[in-house]
Amino acid sequence: MENRKVLVVPCSGIGKSLGTVGRVATYKVIEQMRPEKTRTVCLALLTMGDGDALKLVRENPCIAVDGCPSQCSKKNIEASMGKLAHNIIVTDVLRRNRSLKPDGVIELNEQGDKLAEIIARALSEKVDEILREAKCE
Amino acid sequence: MTLATGKVGIICCSGEDLPEGTISRVATRLVLEKLRPDQTVTLCLPLFLAGGEDERAFARVFPTIAIDGCSKKCAEAGTKKFSGKPVATILVSEVMKKYPHLKIKSREKLEPQEMELATKVAEEIAKKVDEILCKTTKK
Numbered sequence: 001m002e003n004r005k006v007l008v009v010p011c012s013g014i015g016k017s018l019g020t021v022g023r024v025a026t027y028k029v030i031e032q033m034r035p036e037k038t039r040t041v042c043l044a045l046l047t048m049g050d051g052d053a054l055k056l057v058r059e060n061p062c063i064a065v066d067g068c069p070s071q072c073s074k075k076n077i078e079a080s081m082g083k084l085a086h087n088i089i090v091t092d093v094l095r096r097n098r099s100l101k102p103d104g105v106i107e108l109n110e111q112g113d114k115l116a117e118i119i120a121r122a123l124s125e126k127v128d129e130i131l132r133e134a135k136c137e
Numbered sequence: 138m139t140l141a142t143g144k145v146g147i148i149c150c151s152g153e154d155l156p157e158g159t160i161s162r163v164a165t166r167l168v169l170e171k172l173r174p175d176q177t178v179t180l181c182l183p184l185f186l187a188g189g190e191d192e193r194a195f196a197r198v199f200p201t202i203a204i205d206g207c208s209k210k211c212a213e214a215g216t217k218k219f220s221g222k223p224v225a226t227i228l229v230s231e232v233m234k235k236y237p238h239l240k241i242k243s244r245e246k247l248e249p250q251e252m253e254l255a256t257k258v259a260e261e262i263a264k265k266v267d268e269i270l271c272k273t274t275k276k
Contacts, residue, residue: 014166039154040153040154042153042155043182045152070187072187
């Protein structure tokens with residue numbers, strides 16, 4: 001497990017701001033909060049059956065970050081026989097933070113960014129947990 | 138199934154691993170929100186795989202333009218495989234060659250230079266939308 005990283009894979013849904021929330025939360029984790037422990041992979045590349053992308057999701061624990069209950073990221077990781085370790089749906093987190101009103105797809109509003117920050121923190125803790133458990137195995 | 142008149146479907150790769158993926162995404166939204174809001178629609182690319190027949194009928198209902206970040210052309214290949222062949226493909230990495238002074242590195246929030254490139258890509262998409270609609274109107 002030493003060289004393995006946790007793959008954080010957002011759906012990047014383009015129709016609503018919630019897809020952008022998931023995407024921004026992912027970048028907060030892989031670029032700022034846990035850059036040494038995580039990376040991402042293009043979901044579209046995975047859905048197209050790219051060999052390198054398939055290898056990545058099969059050899060590393062994955063966290064799916066989905067904007068809506070369609071759960072495109074989770075479903076595509078599972079269909080690729082990837083190692084799905086955890087999944088998060090932005091709408092579930094939003095339900096627990098009803099005061100936040102995310103808006104914007106090109107650029108999130110302040111509340112959307114705040115929601116992305118909450119999700120990123122939860123994802124970072126999950127990354128630590130996954131790697132800790134893997135070390136104990 | 139017949140083509141819907143007056144609308145063009147824009148499918149972008151949104152590639153998460155590359156800055157070009159973010160450019161493809163932002164350029165698509167610029168067209169949808171600002172340049173051609175009444176003539177364009179979109180659909181999440183991964184929904185083609187995770188979705189049902191309604192989603193997969195998308196490119197049979199609308200003429201589509203694929204917006205791809207890199208030469209792997211996931212949007213073009215995915216649309217073709219699960220729905221129907223796109224009428225055109227715009228490759229961000231190719232558009233970038235026309236504007237070598239515009240450097241890109243961000244995957245999250247775009248800097249002014251990156252937003253300028255996204256706008257250039259959006260303008261190419263809008264031009265292609267007009268061409269497609271002009272042809273379908275003439276038919």
